[in-house]
Amino acid sequence: MEKKSLLMCDSSEGDCRKEAIMDFIMSWTLRRASATFKNEKPLLYDACRRILFGLLNMPRHSSAEALKVTVRKGWKSADLVAEVVLRYHDGKEECHALLVENKVWTSTHDNQLQHYKQTFTEAYTGSEYADHMHMVVVSCFAEPPADMIADCQVNGFRCIPIEDLQPVAPEKDTESDIFNEFWLRNW
Numbered sequence: 001m002e003k004k005s006l007l008m009c010d011s012s013e014g015d016c017r018k019e020a021i022m023d024f025i026m027s028w029t030l031r032r033a034s035a036t037f038k039n040e041k042p043l044l045y046d047a048c049r050r051i052l053f054g055l056l057n058m059p060r061h062s063s064a065e066a067l068k069v070t071v072r073k074g075w076k077s078a079d080l081v082a083e084v085v086l087r088y089h090d091g092k093e094e095c096h097a098l099l100v101e102n103k104v105w106t107s108t109h110d111n112q113l114q115h116y117k118q119t120f121t122e123a124y125t126g127s128e129y130a131d132h133m134h135m136v137v138v139s140c141f142a143e144p145p146a147d148m149i150a151d152c153q154v155n156g157f158r159c160i161p162i163e164d165l166q167p168v169a170p171e172k173d174t175e176s177d178i179f180n181e182f183w184l185r186n187w
Contacts, residue, residue, distance in 0.1 A: 019104045027071040035065040041175040097129035107148040113155040
């Protein structure tokens with residue numbers, strides 16, 4: 001039986017600002033991947049880690065822990081920028097900068113990725129994040145449009161369908177209704 005999201009689906013037509021909701025929930029999800037929350041809600045923590053590491057293009061079960069995750073929404077017109085400090089079991093720490101552009105109903109447009117790349121690169125080049133900079137477009141299209149994929153490739157972004165970050169039909173829900181309604185239900 002298909003599970004429909006009560007959070008994201010009602011009788012509204014069009015996007016109804018779903019991208020803004022996505023920005024807030026993406027920010028919350030990334031911050032919940034911090035080791036601070038490791039013991040509080042273990043299923044939620046694991047699911048949030050899976051999404052964070054998916055965006056960082058790292059193995060799903062990386063040995064690293066996110067010591068610190070700082071997220072800014074609407075950073076220089078981009079949807080989200082996150083600064084992530086990871087620590088590995090051997091004590092080594094890495095700093096990662098992550099730019100996320102969410103696309104719910106539209107494709108990329110008006111050279112926005114080129115602009116975001118330039119702004120992001122200028123902000124983080126020469127910083128402790130310079131060696132690990134990641135740029136992604138998270139698409140809510142089951143098949144991202146060809147022009148979006150091409151725009152991502154030209155500008156060095158990874159294009160990720162949202163369902164690649166978290167499968168809609170996991171074995172069980174997490175301890176969070178918000179997470180479950182957004183990430184684990186169809187909308």
